[in-house]
């Protein structure tokens with residue numbers, strides 16, 4: 001088997017204090033990259049993630065307090081990464097939130113928040129990173145979208161709109177960079193067991209008056225034919241492949257990792 005090879009030296013992962021972002025950051029750390037992360041959490045939680053990244057092999061690991069719903073904070077985050085490492089050649093846009101409600105009952109401020117964090121923040125971080133990637137003529141942009149970038153579900157208007165938008169943004173960036181060494185792809189996971197999904201499981205249990213175990217089963221079996229959650233490592237290792245030099249021809253793609261969800 002060909003050994004893993006990447007021209008990447010420095011990576012930025014948004015929303016890496018939890019779930020998918022943390023798993024992807026850890027996989028990148030194992031390849032000895034410099035890593036800049038953001039994401040909410042207590043001082044102790046953030047310190048633990050940074051310690052874990054260094055223990056996994058990160059050359060350097062920094063956390064920059066950032067609210068991704070604010071343009072100036074996204075700009076500050078990328079500028080801090082550029083200042084610390086001199087370049088950013090991997091950008092993983094992962095930070096995201098969910099809110100569920102019928103369209104006519106959807107709180108307007110929740111709509112704004114979901115769109116700004118799940119979509120607009122990715123536009124801002126991409127435009128901030130591209131000059132560094134273009135200077136090196138190499139880069140990897142991975143947008144963590146969702147199956148909800150490809151298909152819809154009820155009560156997720158803002159999330160589905162944001163993720164479909166992210167898939168569109170991915171294609172434009174890929175086309176604009178097609179004749180460079182920069183790729184841009186969207187990864188589209190199905191259900192992955194993280195705090196974001198845990199909240200939805202708890203809501204089903206509460207509304208339907210069933211146990212957490214039953215609610216988990218109901219959530220999974222309704223959409224995901226594999227009948228199991230996608231494992232964090234399955235996602236993280238796939239992202240690592242996209243970061244490898246071998247993945248240079250994969251660009252503009254929206255790649256489902258969804259246990260068959262979108263095959264139906």
Ligand code: NAD
Nearest residue numbers: 015017018019020039040067068095096146191192194196
């Ligand atoms: P999570 O709740 O475990 O982690 C979300 C991360 O984003 C956290 O680190 C959190 O602090 C950070 N974050 C949230 N709002 C932020 C803000 N305003 N500024 C900075 N950081 C912020 O969720 P997860 O399941 O790991 O989700 C990560 C991404 O994967 C999201 O974009 C989500 O839409 C996507 N996704 C998740 C699933 C799933 O089943 N879990 C499926 C498909 C796509």
